[in-house]
Amino acid sequence: MIIYGVALLSVCLLVGMLFGQALGLVLGIDANVGGVGIAMLLLVVTSNSPRFKALSSGNAALGIQFWSAMYIPIVVAMAAQQNVAGATSGGMLALVAGVAAVVVSFALVPVISKLGNNDASVEENK
Amino acid sequence: MMDLISAVFNRNSLVVAFAVIGVTIWVSYYIADKLTAGRIHGSAIAIAIGLIAAYWGGTLSGGTKGVADLGLLGGIGLMGGGMLRDFAIVSTAFGVHLSELKKAGAAGVVSIFAGVIVSFVVGAIVAVAFGYTDPVAITTIGAGAVTYIVGPVTGEAIGASGEMITLSVAAGLVKSILVMIGTPLIARSIGLNNPQSAMVFGGLMGTTSGVAAGLAATDPKLVPYGAMTATFYTGVGCLLGPSVLFMIVSSLF
Numbered sequence A: 001m002i003i004y005g006v007a008l009l010s011v012c013l014l015v016g017m018l019f020g021q022a023l024g025l026v027l028g029i030d031a032n033v034g035g036v037g038i039a040m041l042l043l044v045v046t047s048n049s050p051r052f053k054a055l056s057s058g059n060a061a062l063g064i065q066f067w068s069a070m071y072i073p074i075v076v077a078m079a080a081q082q083n084v085a086g087a088t089s090g091g092m093l094a095l096v097a098g099v100a101a102v103v104v105s106f107a108l109v110p111v112i113s114k115l116g117n118n119d120a121s122v123e124e125n126k
Numbered sequence B: 001m002m003d004l005i006s007a008v009f010n011r012n013s014l015v016v017a018f019a020v021i022g023v024t025i026w027v028s029y030y031i032a033d034k035l036t037a038g039r040i041h042g043s044a045i046a047i048a049i050g051l052i053a054a055y056w057g058g059t060l061s062g063g064t065k066g067v068a069d070l071g072l073l074g075g076i077g078l079m080g081g082g083m084l085r086d087f088a089i090v091s092t093a094f095g096v097h098l099s100e101l102k103k104a105g106a107a108g109v110v111s112i113f114a115g116v117i118v119s120f121v122v123g124a125i126v127a128v129a130f131g132y133t134d135p136v137a138i139t140t141i142g143a144g145a146v147t148y149i150v151g152p153v154t155g156e157a158i159g160a161s162g163e164m165i166t167l168s169v170a171a172g173l174v175k176s177i178l179v180m181i182g183t184p185l186i187a188r189s190i191g192l193n194n195p196q197s198a199m200v201f202g203g204l205m206g207t208t209s210g211v212a213a214g215l216a217a218t219d220p221k222l223v224p225y226g227a228m229t230a231t232f233y234t235g236v237g238c239l240l241g242p243s244v245l246f247m248i249v250s251s252l253f
Helices: A002-027 A035-048 A050-056 A059-069 A071-079 A084-088 A092-123 B004-013 B013-034 B042-061 B077-081 B082-092 B098-129 B135-146 B151-159 B163-188 B195-205 B207-216 B222-253
Strands: none
Touching: A002 A035, A002 A059, A002 B013, A002 B082, A002 B151, A002 B222, A035 A050, A035 B004, A035 B082, A035 B222, A050 A059, A050 B004, A050 B013, A050 B135, A050 B207, A059 B082, A071 B013, A071 B077, A084 A092, A084 B042, A084 B151, A084 B163, A092 B042, A092 B135, A092 B163, A092 B195, B004 B013, B013 B042, B042 B135, B042 B151, B042 B163, B042 B207, B077 B082, B077 B151, B082 B207, B098 B135, B098 B151, B098 B195, B135 B151, B135 B163, B135 B222, B151 B163, B151 B222, B195 B207
16 A cells, blocks of 8 residues: 555654754754654655555555655755745845855765774774 | 636646646756756756746745745745655655664764754854854844844844844845755766765755755755755754854854
């Protein structure tokens, strides 16, 4: 049943969001801290576990894969409702601050990725 | 006749959105295939068209939600809104192996903190360069360079003016949009082609919409890894901005 997969996905998202919101509450901030990330971990764990096989294989898997395939169209719809006009009206300061933050962060990707690889190789040497 | 169309379209807004986005993607893949001979990914073109349409919609309606503020295209707001976006992002984790996540786990966590702090510092330096000396203003703009959510959350917590908060949101929006457009162009030169670097990338950039769209246009297989770390970023930013980072800025100015 396709709905089993959709339901598994839904429950993962809801549980993750509840945890994320609770985590925000504990930390004293009005934001969802990593709810989506926790939901993703839940889906990875459940879909790799034999206990949940009926909910994540066969037709049930199609229910999850459909949404995965809808990801890019949804992202295009998301792009179409960004406040682009607001971003361009912020003036030079907003523009420079935004661009500089992105350029520096891009440059750090290879540096920190390498850090991760070194950690991995140290552990392997042990 | 117009009344008839608008009645039907308004009543079925989400279905209209599916059709409009479907046509947009078809056109984008056609352009990618015929005009750029596959050099630019179809989804990158579709996202660019979406952003241009958002600019057009925003200037036309004066609203903040791009084309979703135009009556007939209201369904785009639901289709691309937070609920379905998060639902689709989580679904991309299906088929991911836990071992890949563990391998990059430590680097991913480091990247979240490094990303928040680096973006904040860069934004704060730009604010100082533009002549700001008030720690509240510097912190708010720095937080805006983290994401457009961290900016206002921090600004409101430390009592920034409405004008400063608007500036910080604009800085965050510039960042988010630039990540959407820039990621596929820069991916190769920063080694963004495997799950580990995607997790680090998500942690460093942090803007969920920017990372979601940027990775989709680069390689959809990388989306779950980048999205996973990016969703923790805004939370960490909201935590550090009004507290530790504001205290550091206050002690300097």
